[in-house]
Amino acid sequence: xxxxxxxxxxxxxxxxxxxxxxxxxxxxxxxxxxxxxxxxxxxxxxxxxxxxxxxxxxxxxxxxxxxxxxxxxxxxxxxxxxxxxxxxxxxxxxxxxxxxxxxxxxxxxxxxxxxxxxxxxxxxxxxxxxxxxxxxxxxxxxxxxxxxxxxxxxxxxxxxxxxxxxxxxxxxxxxxxxxxxxxxxxxx
Amino acid sequence: xxxxxxxxxxxxxxxxxxxxxxxxxxxxxxxxxxxxxxxxxxxxxxxxxxxxxxxxxxxxxxxxxxxxxxxxxxxxxxxxxxxxxxxxxxxxxxxxxxxxxxxxxxxxxxxxxxxxxxxxxxxxxxxxxxxxxx
Numbered sequence: 001x002x003x004x005x006x007x008x009x010x011x012x013x014x015x016x017x018x019x020x021x022x023x024x025x026x027x028x029x030x031x032x033x034x035x036x037x038x039x040x041x042x043x044x045x046x047x048x049x050x051x052x053x054x055x056x057x058x059x060x061x062x063x064x065x066x067x068x069x070x071x072x073x074x075x076x077x078x079x080x081x082x083x084x085x086x087x088x089x090x091x092x093x094x095x096x097x098x099x100x101x102x103x104x105x106x107x108x109x110x111x112x113x114x115x116x117x118x119x120x121x122x123x124x125x126x127x128x129x130x131x132x133x134x135x136x137x138x139x140x141x142x143x144x145x146x147x148x149x150x151x152x153x154x155x156x157x158x159x160x161x162x163x164x165x166x167x168x169x170x171x172x173x174x175x176x177x178x179x180x181x182x183x184x185x186x187x188x
Numbered sequence: 189x190x191x192x193x194x195x196x197x198x199x200x201x202x203x204x205x206x207x208x209x210x211x212x213x214x215x216x217x218x219x220x221x222x223x224x225x226x227x228x229x230x231x232x233x234x235x236x237x238x239x240x241x242x243x244x245x246x247x248x249x250x251x252x253x254x255x256x257x258x259x260x261x262x263x264x265x266x267x268x269x270x271x272x273x274x275x276x277x278x279x280x281x282x283x284x285x286x287x288x289x290x291x292x293x294x295x296x297x298x299x300x301x302x303x304x305x306x307x308x309x310x311x312x313x314x315x316x317x318x319x320x321x322x
Binding site for chain 2: 018019021022025026029030031033034037046047050051054055058059110111113118119122123126137138141142144169172
């Protein structure tokens with residue numbers, strides 16, 4: 001099945017072809033669910049909030065003018081929906097496990113991670129990042145969103161998003177270092 | 189952190205396996221979309237002005253017409269040759285007359301109108317709240 005540009009499906013849905021919305025849901029469900037899962041830390045809640053995000057997006061689709069990327073618009077809805085849900089439950093949006101950034105983080109050689117372990121290692125490292133930094137890294141590296149787009153999603157200023165992304169990247173390197181050291185000890 | 193390392197990190201992160209929702213996730217979202225659509229259609233289909241409003245309006249127009257006709261009975265016997273030149277002045281006289289008679293609508297007619305309005309309102313109120321008692 002050939003996937004067309006998001007705006008094509010958005011226009012189809014706007015013109016009354018509701019069934020076309022399933023293409024959008026299929027395309028973005030994993031990333032929307034991943035963000036929800038990271039923030040809410042519970043599969044059931046994350047599914048509910050991911051669903052809620054898609055419904056909210058559907059209801060306000062007429063307000064989407066296409067000046068920004070559809071994905072940016074959808075992620076902003078997802079992010080805000082999850083944060084609002086956390087606030088409702090009066091849970092603070094902070095990490096339970098703060099990672100200390102180490103100097104050696106900058107010296108991490110990514111080529112040193114064995115090819116066959118890369119997917120597992122990066123998943124493990126990402127899971128240890130706090131919610132907000134996970135979202136920043138995910139959007140910047142995985143979704144290849146620009147700093148401007150990330151600032152629109154998260155509501156941060158561009159400079160703040162840059163600083164936070166820099167810190168998140170350092171933390172990720174620190175975590176990757178720790179994982180690789182652990183692996184080395186296991187082998188030895 | 190140099191640009192090369194940044195690119196390498198990007199390549200590495202592209203291998204990230206995302207969390208996946210249940211298999212029927214899309215289906216559930218689409219079911220809710222249909223429900224939302226139906227709810228929206230129902231709201232659109234609801235008439236803003238109900239039947240009662242139109243009945244009252246028709247009654248009111250009939251009443252106005254009756255008053256107007258009654259006010260003209262005195263001049264109906266006049267010759268038709270004089271009707272056309274007098275049209276403009278009669279129109280304005282007619283309007284004035286209707287407005288004048290409006291002030292003299294018998295209390296009984298007004299009472300009937302108010303009573304019928306009240307009955308229609310009660311009827312609508314009961315109909316709209318029937319679901320609560322089922």
